[in-house]
Amino acid sequence: xxxxxxxxxxxxxxxxxxxxxxxxxxxxxxxxxxxxxxxxxxxxxxxxxxxxxxxxxxxxxxxxxxxxxxxxxxxxxxxxxxxxxxxxxxxxxxxxxxxxxxxxxxxxxxxxxxxxxxxxxxxxxxxxxxxxxxxxxxxxxxxxxxxxxxxxxxxxxxxxxxxxxxxxxxxxxxxxxxxxxxxxxxxxxxxxxxxxxxxxxxxxxxxxxxxxxxxxxxxxxxxxxxxxxxxxxxxxxxxxxxxxxxxxxxxxxxxxxxxxxxxxxxxxxxxxxxxxxxxxxxxxxxxxxxxxxxxxxxxx
Numbered sequence: 001x002x003x004x005x006x007x008x009x010x011x012x013x014x015x016x017x018x019x020x021x022x023x024x025x026x027x028x029x030x031x032x033x034x035x036x037x038x039x040x041x042x043x044x045x046x047x048x049x050x051x052x053x054x055x056x057x058x059x060x061x062x063x064x065x066x067x068x069x070x071x072x073x074x075x076x077x078x079x080x081x082x083x084x085x086x087x088x089x090x091x092x093x094x095x096x097x098x099x100x101x102x103x104x105x106x107x108x109x110x111x112x113x114x115x116x117x118x119x120x121x122x123x124x125x126x127x128x129x130x131x132x133x134x135x136x137x138x139x140x141x142x143x144x145x146x147x148x149x150x151x152x153x154x155x156x157x158x159x160x161x162x163x164x165x166x167x168x169x170x171x172x173x174x175x176x177x178x179x180x181x182x183x184x185x186x187x188x189x190x191x192x193x194x195x196x197x198x199x200x201x202x203x204x205x206x207x208x209x210x211x212x213x214x215x216x217x218x219x220x221x222x223x224x225x226x227x228x229x230x231x232x233x234x235x236x237x238x239x240x241x242x243x244x245x246x247x248x249x250x251x252x253x254x255x256x257x258x259x260x261x262x263x264x265x266x267x268x269x270x271x272x273x274x275x276x277x278x279x280x281x282x283x284x285x286x287x288x289x290x291x292x293x294x295x296x297x298x299x300x
Contacts, residue, residue: 077102077122090142107140130155175188216243
């Protein structure tokens with residue numbers, strides 16, 4: 001009676017420990033009362049081993065067919081898993097990585113150098129990779145041909161039989177980094193172009209002011225001439241007001257540059273709406289006449 005009970009207890013203990021792959025079937029010798037129980041235990045063992053084999057096969061298929069590189073390594077840096085995508089990314093075969101360390105694949109980040117003078121380099125790097133969270137970080141990988149390639153990685157950790165296994169999912173970001181660099185250069189070019197535009201507007205405004213000041217100065221001198229008829233004086237005043245308006249437009253161009261630079265200022269002033277509308281009428285009256293149109297303004 002005790003022998004088959006010990007056999008069942010032994011198998012069930014191994015099953016409960018999780019080492020289902022190490023369980024062997026019980027030899028059923030006698031066709032007694034325990035035979036059917038032993039057969040049921042053997043069926044359970046076969047079922048558990050089959051499920052484990054299917055689960056392992058699915059995991060292997062996922063890892064081998066993954067588009068991203070997957071590298072699993074121990075606390076000491078020994079590489080346990082190196083899928084085909086990792087082989088393509090780093091240029092090493094899985095067989096070659098069995099004698100390699102994680103330090104052979106990853107460049108130590110600049111911000112990490114010098115932070116750990118007494119600790120073991122591999123363990124310190126792994127702590128930096130994992131950092132106790134599942135955040136995505138950027139690193140530089142070292143290919144077999146010596147080329148350094150940027151990548152993003154998300155590192156997770158699992159504990160098995162008291163030892164930690166780290167898994168890094170690696171994504172090639174070489175194209176993304178190139179695009180970011182292009183955008184950065186484009187941003188710098190745009191800033192330079194904007195600065196040159198501002199300088200051009202400032203210089204052009206100065207060049208426009210010089211002849212315009214002469215026009216305004218002469219209109220002021222002419223308006224004080226006593227020999228002018230009322231019609232001539234009105235036309236000179238129109239020229240003067242139009243010149244003043246043109247000068248304000250030039251100042252507005254400079255204000256646009258100030259707005260783009262975040263330095264816009266608000267200047268309050270008192271003005272006459274009636275005079276403002278009249279100035280607009282005088283400015284557009286000639287253009288309307290040339291187009292065969294009449295321009296009429298009514299004041300309430």
